[in-house]
Amino acid sequence: MNAGQQTTRRLAVRAGQSICRSCRDTISRTYASAAAAAVQTEDSISQHIPPVTQSSPNTSYGVNAGVVLSRPPQITRDLHPFESAFFLYQRRLNERLALPFTRYFYFKKRTPADLEWKRKMKQRLTPARDIGRYQGYGEEAWNDEVLVGANESKFEWQVEKLLEDAEQSGAEPGAADAPGMKKVERELFDRPKPRVTEADETNDTKSLNRALQRTLYLLVKNKEGRWEFPQDKLREENLHGAAHRIITHTGGENMNTWLVGHVPIGHHQIDYPEPRPTEKLNEHGAKTFFLKARIMAGQVNLKENKLGLQDFKWLAKDELKNEVDGSYWRSIKNMLTER
Amino acid sequence: MALRELPFRTAAALCKDTRPAVRVAEPLFRRNASSEAAREVESSSSLEVPPPSEELVKGYDPLARSRLRRRGNKELPPSRYQYRSPKYYRGPLHPHQPPPESDPSSRLFQPGPFSLPRLEQTYQSTIAADLLTLTYQHYPPGYRAPKTDQRLRQWTGDSPYYKNRPLRPPRGKGEVLRLLNEPRTFRNIPKITKVTLHSMVPEAQENSAHMHVAGMILQAITNVRAVSHKARHNVVGWGLRQGRYVSVTSTMEREDAQDFLAKLIDVVLPKIKEWKGVPGSSGDGHGNMSFGLTPDQLALFPEIEVNYDAYPPKMIPGCHITIETDATSNKDARLLLQAIGLPFYGKLND
Incomplete structure (x- = not known):
């Protein structure tokens, strides 16, 4: 027992009536010396059973x-503008650091799906569909920050881009399909509710x-x-x-x-x-x-x-x-x- | 009431004393649950700063500027503006120290997080509070938990070397020290820490293609690099030979784990015909739950469905999914997994 602890207890005692008994017990118990421990074991066992009966039944609620x-x-909640800007920054960073997309594992050569992939890659420069027009490799990969007023970090814009990717083939509206090519089947989907x-x-x-x-x-x-x-x-x-x-x-x-x-x-x-x-x-x-x-x-x-x-x-x-x-x-x- | 008054009284008593009042100021900054929170340190946010002027925004084109500079051969000297982290760590006294891992210029940097997963948000807003309510154990005031005695064995004997030796674990083979079930507070609500996918392909000992397919599937599903493992012993019954590669695992944390679980629960499991749920006998008693998926169930993942033809159909493996939580008992872990939407069936393992 050192001086500081003793002081606390002394102060608590000096504080007098305003301390309830259990608190005072706690203080004195915590700093009790080892010699008293043997005596207190019986106390602590009895303390597991809290007092249930009240002495004065008159006051009640x-x-x-x-x-x-x-x-x-x-x-999900709306993201704070800082959060969405941070997430876009991290995604573009990932685009720079990740290994390139394994294209031929997903698209066989000279299939309609492959042509569509090429068209879309030419437009957005990156495999990721929701980070805007950005190229992670090459001379200009450093240009990963969006300009003032850009929408790329906004959630609605990203959702819109994903839906666009799912429903469009990336071809020019007037362009005719190459003859003999099969059409890529598009899955029908419902647009998300507002x-x-x-x-x-x-x-x-x-x-x-x-x-x-x-x-x-x-x-x-x-x-x-x-x-x-x-x-x-x-x-x-x-x-x-x-x-x-x-x-x-x-x-x-x-x-x-x-x-x-x-x-x-x-x-x-x-x-x-x-x-x-x-x-x-x-x-x-x-x-x-x-x-x-x-x-x-x-x-x-x-x-x-x-x-x-x-x-x-x-x-x-x-x-x-x-x-x-x-x-x-x-x-x-x-x-x-x-x- | 008395409890609350104590620090004030202590402070007052300290002031009265001749001793210097060391912690007098502290009670003023105390905050009770009923009082208001301290106001923010910075009164204004940097996001409230007005945006740059119109013409400045219009005239700013970093790409054009850089191209112009390159055309005139007036490139910035690269050595002066590019920092490269040292390839090897040469000790704490070397002048060239690597940057911290969180720095994008570090070689160990990993980008992320990329989103705030829905499962995480649901956990924060709904599940955590409900779990606290469901598992709360009330102790009346004045209750003090019975003391747990030392669970490790002492070194008993005369040898002087027994002094200060670390205590011994429980006796017996396979005996482990079970986790303590601490009373539930808002600090120890169970949460999902890791999800591990494990796929055992003993056929890979003859034909390594099985291993490649399993690895590709695990990577496609989990978004994490798969790690392959060797057999540690010869097991004749299972046809294992020591030192041959037999299994792949991938371990997901944080965002990857949340995304994987959301995908599993909302997309894959509903598509399985007559899936009964996670077996109730699952659980190691330390908060980890696992269950298995068969090859045709694994093929229902959207990442595999999208190019199912790319995988040899006979080589698609099954896998085990282990969800690691920081719950300390099967019951709590099961409650958490039920809250995120995994049903359990059969006799429960408590």
């Missing part, structure tokens, strides 16, 4: 179960098709007109049973949901100004424990809800901040994901 029902992100949906444009917060890149959380307006996660008093049931009940009581049967685990992911506590007497106890406040659930399919229908809810919204984290109370936000913000 009402227990609520809440459900954080969320829809996970459906598509990343911004109709619900995004109209800002329809009731729709689950909005903000596909973000996690959406179900927020409901309760009897008092406050926006919060669906919650209810705990009856004679366990937390996850209550969560299942709350989901059906809120949104009806027309939802396919999955409860993620049986443990709460966060809690919110409110303290009443005056203790409210119930049958046996005085309730000094209420604690809400939130369970996490995911919605797989379906939609919320408040028509026959049994919790007296007035309205609902599907909101992302930063939108949710403006709807809920300050204290509520402080207790829920760390259990919501950024994206």
Whole structure:
């Protein structure tokens, strides 16, 4: 035991009443000398069983179960311009450093596919289809930076180029095919759906098709007109049973949901100004424990809800901040994901 | 509450003392989960700098400038502007040191990453948080984990050489020290670290073409150079002879691994007829799971389908896929793989 540790303990003791017993125990235990260790082994065994019974049953809190029902992100996020510029830079660097494309392993000589490959290579100078017109070998390979205002690093541009490559043969529009050549069969494909949906444009917060890149959380307006996660008093049931009940009581049967685990992911506590007497106890406040659930399919229908809810919204984290109370936000913000 | 107050009180007590207050300033910078994060160090981003003027942009053509210079034979002296990393490392005292591996001028430089894979994004936004919730184990306040005793064996005896010797591993052949299952926190959520493809082609001992085909297929699928391995022993039952090349592997990490898994789960496995899933008996107890694909299942990869004719059909091998995770038990690893979309069947190996 050295002087510094002793000081910490002394300070802790001096701090007096404000330290709870377990903390003080921890401090004294950590720096206890080896001689005391033998005595303490019995202590530590008994400490594995935490104190369950409370000495004063009069102060108590009402227990609520809440459900954080969320829809996970459906598509990849938009890249930051720096990220996309970095990725393009690395791809062009790779073009310079990688071994050349083994052309005849993929295209037999003097086949239509080979001719098409040649035409396309003449246009874009490189086997990669989505890095723009750039040649990785030769005198001018150093010129790998894109100019101001160029689109090459943009995701939409790259997707467009890949689709173009799949649907075009690279021939001039007027040019006739060489006689006797077979046509290359092109696979039909659907163009990808837009990343911004109709619900995004109209800002329809009731729709689950909005903000596909973000996690959406179900927020409901309760009897008092406050926006919060669906919650209810705990009856004679366990937390996850209550969560299942709350989901059906809120949104009806027309939802396919999955409860993620049986443990709460966060809690919110409110303290009443005056203790409210119930049958046996005085309730000094209420604690809400939130369970996490995911919605797989379906939609919320408040028509026959049994919790007296007035309205609902599907909101992302930063939108949710403006709807809920300050204290509520402080207790829920760390259990919501950024994206 | 008392726990939170302690540092402040300690600091106050330190101030009162005559001793110099060494860490007085620290509590001010402490951040609790409920308080706001510190603001960014740089208030303005370099991306907000206005772009160069219109005429400057229009007149800038680096290629034309360089061509003009070359035409006039006014090239820059190459020796002065080109840096070459030394071919051999000559020790830390040599004046010509190689640049770090991350430098593009280094001989060991490997470009990348080229994208932010979808699987990685899903893991970050959805899977990791769900796994933490699913595997969370609550301990009531005041709980202290029972101490694990020393799992390695001591050197007992009178020999003076036993002093400071490293401890001995468990007794018995095939006994290994199992991994410790630490309580789950946000720091040790299981994630995929590596994916290894392994293809055993004993026919390559007679005809090396099998080895070439297997290597080409593995490289095409994984985007990683395949490594070939020799047989270590003679095994008569399997027809192995020592020292002959019999198998190829390729090991993927990061982006390659994520892309491979996404391709496997979304494209290849759905195309397999009556694929039951990964056998539940899979798993080595240390977080690694493996399963196999037959030759005709391997041929369903889009990279092979695109030029299937280039491979001799009889020589296409099967392969084993090992997914290495940093989970410490089969259960956790299986949970992770189920979350990314690999089903398991049969009796589970826990």
